[in-house]
Amino acid sequence: MLPYNDKNGTSFNDLSVGNRRGGPTQAAPRGRAGRGIRIDHRVAIVKKSLGTLRGNAPRSEKINTGVDKTLNILEFVAQQAKGLSLADIAKGVGMPKTTAHRILEILAARDYVEWNPDSEKYTLGLKALEIGVSGLVGIDIVDVAIPYLQELSTATGETSFLGVYNNGDVVYLYKAEGTGSIQTTARLGSRRPAYCTALGKVILANLPVEEADRVLENKLVRITERTVVDRVKLNEEFARARSDGYAVDDEGIEVGLYCLAVPLYNYTGAVVGAISVSGPSKRMLAQWDSTIIALKHAGEVISRRLGHVKSVRARFLTASHDPAPGR
Numbered sequence: 001m002l003p004y005n006d007k008n009g010t011s012f013n014d015l016s017v018g019n020r021r022g023g024p025t026q027a028a029p030r031g032r033a034g035r036g037i038r039i040d041h042r043v044a045i046v047k048k049s050l051g052t053l054r055g056n057a058p059r060s061e062k063i064n065t066g067v068d069k070t071l072n073i074l075e076f077v078a079q080q081a082k083g084l085s086l087a088d089i090a091k092g093v094g095m096p097k098t099t100a101h102r103i104l105e106i107l108a109a110r111d112y113v114e115w116n117p118d119s120e121k122y123t124l125g126l127k128a129l130e131i132g133v134s135g136l137v138g139i140d141i142v143d144v145a146i147p148y149l150q151e152l153s154t155a156t157g158e159t160s161f162l163g164v165y166n167n168g169d170v171v172y173l174y175k176a177e178g179t180g181s182i183q184t185t186a187r188l189g190s191r192r193p194a195y196c197t198a199l200g201k202v203i204l205a206n207l208p209v210e211e212a213d214r215v216l217e218n219k220l221v222r223i224t225e226r227t228v229v230d231r232v233k234l235n236e237e238f239a240r241a242r243s244d245g246y247a248v249d250d251e252g253i254e255v256g257l258y259c260l261a262v263p264l265y266n267y268t269g270a271v272v273g274a275i276s277v278s279g280p281s282k283r284m285l286a287q288w289d290s291t292i293i294a295l296k297h298a299g300e301v302i303s304r305r306l307g308h309v310k311s312v313r314a315r316f317l318t319a320s321h322d323p324a325p326g327r
Helices: 041-053 065-078 085-094 095-107 126-136 141-156 196-203 209-217 231-244 279-287 288-305 310-319
Strands: 113-116 121-122 161-165 169-176 191-193 246-251 257-264 270-278
Touching: 041 141, 065 085, 065 246, 065 279, 085 095, 095 270, 113 246, 121 246, 141 161, 141 169, 141 257, 161 191, 161 196, 169 279, 191 196, 196 209, 196 231, 196 257, 209 231, 231 246, 257 279, 257 288, 270 279, 279 288
Parallel strands: none
Antiparallel strands: 113 121, 161 169, 161 270, 169 191, 246 257, 257 270
């Protein structure tokens, strides 16, 4: 649970336990039929900005090649949860077996990797996990997300939001405004029903089936004429969100407002929140392609800052229960 305190000391807590299930492909949003992919300069701007924030400066020509090789091996092993043989590692990082073996022996002696004599494979060791987890202690999702949301709003010109899930609602923790931002009813600390917001839909889509069902069992209020309250249709939207990695709100919470949202994951592979970009429907549809690419990129970067590793997420999903019929 990741607490956040606003300027008045108010605490908002995040209930977030993740589970993704497969589903059909996302249909093209309203107003986009027949239009090809159009990627404009906004994507390049936001990727460049996000890269700068991550500290991706040019590599020094004087970098210690021994350290570089060691880290390459450690990172490669970390990506493969089932383990890798010496031959796989040497081929994967592009170095001779003798060099890779020498480095792996040192890493194994320090518990950064583990050698399984039965499978003859290396896996990530406890020491590496300890260092990774210790670096995540005390991380605040708001502190991590703020600079990326600001860059996202600058690049798209629209409003960016950070939200977390709490007992059927989405709680808004941060809002960044772009040059073309419009006034919305969403305020810092305010709540909105999860079933009718893009933030809420993409979180519900990644929560256990039981939690989504619990929310949908309640009376669903139609806030606008376009609010989806049919449970079957909502489950279909959740399936598309899991499949495509984003959710859509097409004027379901406010008339004239279109919103795209992507999930945020932490080091356990659980969904801990979501970020979104919102703006006038006509303008959002006109720049849909560049916005979703920039939004997904920002979500991936924030998730990595929270310790998310895709291989861990895969293990989390494997350990989760199978989806209920029709989900």
